[in-house]
Amino acid sequence: MSKLLMQAIQVYQYGGPEQLKLEAIPCPAPQAGEAFVRVHAVGVLPIEWKMRQGLFKDTRPATFPYIPGSAIAGVIEDVGPGVTAFQKGQAVFGRTNNGAYAEYTAGALETLALKPEKLSFAEAATISGGATVAWTALFESAGLQAGQRILIHAAAGGVGLFAVQFAKWKGAEVIATASSYNREFIRSLGADHVIDYTKTRFEEVVQDVDVVLDTLGGETLQRSMQVVKRGGILVSLLEKPSLQEAERYGIRAMFNSPAFPFPSTNLLQTIARLMVEGQVKTTIAQTFSLDEASRAHALSETGHGRGRIVLQVVH
Numbered sequence: 506m507s508k509l510l511m512q513a514i515q516v517y518q519y520g521g522p523e524q525l526k527l528e529a530i531p532c533p534a535p536q537a538g539e540a541f542v543r544v545h546a547v548g549v550l551p552i553e554w555k556m557r558q559g560l561f562k563d564t565r566p567a568t569f570p571y572i573p574g575s576a577i578a579g580v581i582e583d584v585g586p587g588v589t590a591f592q593k594g595q596a597v598f599g600r601t602n603n604g605a606y607a608e609y610t611a612g613a614l615e616t617l618a619l620k621p622e623k624l625s626f627a628e629a630a631t632i633s634g635g636a637t638v639a640w641t642a643l644f645e646s647a648g649l650q651a652g653q654r655i656l657i658h659a660a661a662g663g664v665g666l667f668a669v670q671f672a673k674w675k676g677a678e679v680i681a682t683a684s685s686y687n688r689e690f691i692r693s694l695g696a697d698h699v700i701d702y703t704k705t706r707f708e709e710v711v712q713d714v715d716v717v718l719d720t721l722g723g724e725t726l727q728r729s730m731q732v733v734k735r736g737g738i739l740v741s742l743l744e745k746p747s748l749q750e751a752e753r754y755g756i757r758a759m760f761n762s763p764a765f766p767f768p769s770t771n772l773l774q775t776i777a778r779l780m781v782e783g784q785v786k787t788t789i790a791q792t793f794s795l796d797e798a799s800r801a802h803a804l805s806e807t808g809h810g811r812g813r814i815v816l817q818v819v820h
């Protein structure tokens with residue numbers, strides 16, 4: 506192992522962005538089935554500020570101190586005992602469960618894949634927790650098919666931007682919601698119709714879709730039930746939809762919790778291939794350095810913007 510100490514962001518208690526503390530702490534040691542990765546870039550996911558605020562303290566309490574982050578891209582520095590599938594020096598991306606706002610992490614190999622040269626580290630760090638979530642919701646949960654109509658909420662976000670492109674790639678008709686600031690951006694991703702949610706209530710102009718992808722929850726989720734056609738499906742990434750309500754509308758409704766199966770190497774590779782072929786592109790909202798993690802969280806907490814915020818750990 507190349508280093509004994511590393512810079513990492515630690516959280517000691519629930520609270521605001523100021524709880525993200527940059528400290529020198531011991532490097533993790535890779536266990537069997539893991540790689541020791543020099544982190545180059547990390548995607549900043551909304552779940553990370555929600556966790557930091559304590560929004561999950563009753564259902565998934567944090568063990569303090571912890572290092573936030575999971576969506577990494579970096580270079581393997583070492584591998585755990587018995588590992589032969591990956592080697593030192595390979596550039597990889599995917600998900601780690603051991604904290605990622607750090608110079609190094611130890612990641613499980615089954616949630617990592619080789620990073621294509623054509624993708625930058627920052628681009629590759631937008632895949633886990635964004636593209637992987639969109640793919641799973643559309644194709645595994647909703648079973649989206651060519652020719653179907655789908656309504657995608659928050660289409661300019663880190664999940665939505667991939668969802669729009671995957672749905673178009675599959676041959677679906679895409680209706681997307683975003684503010685007017687993001688209208689042309691969503692169009693450029695291929696959406697057939699964009700609804701400016703600040704001006705139009707989507708349920709007044711959308712009916713009979715086969716699928717809704719809800720990334721907002723609350724009243725957006727409630728109002729979405731009525732636009733799904735009988736026999737269609739609503740997939741929420743935010744909360745459990747009311748099954749009674751769904752039954753009343755004659756639709757299926759489900760919640761993909763963040764504990765949904767982690768991305769496999771296979772899925773990561775499939776998505777990266779589409780990106781290398783130019784069929785799907787990512788968008789980075791803004792990059793910050795590791796010591797600016799609190800600024801990155803403050804920006805993510807606004808709930809607005811375009812694309813994924815990324816911490817660029819190696820410049």
Ligand SMILES: NC(=O)c1ccc[n+]([C@@H]2O[C@H](COP(=O)([O-])OP(=O)(O)OC[C@H]3O[C@@H](n4cnc5c(N)ncnc54)[C@H](OP(=O)(O)O)[C@@H]3O)[C@@H](O)[C@H]2O)c1
Pocket residue numbers: 550551552634635638658659660661662663664665682683684685686687702720721725741742743761762763764765805808809810811812813
């Ligand atoms: N369950 C899971 O497995 C899972 C996984 C990933 C994410 N999530 C959750 O899904 C949500 C979205 O994640 P993300 O990474 O895509 O977040 P994000 O990148 O922070 O999404 C921000 C986007 O939301 C849009 N937005 C805000 N309010 C809106 C509204 N009322 N109608 C339409 N669009 C609106 C914004 O568009 P404007 O700037 O145009 O307003 C912005 O582009 C988060 O709450 C996250 O925690 C869940």
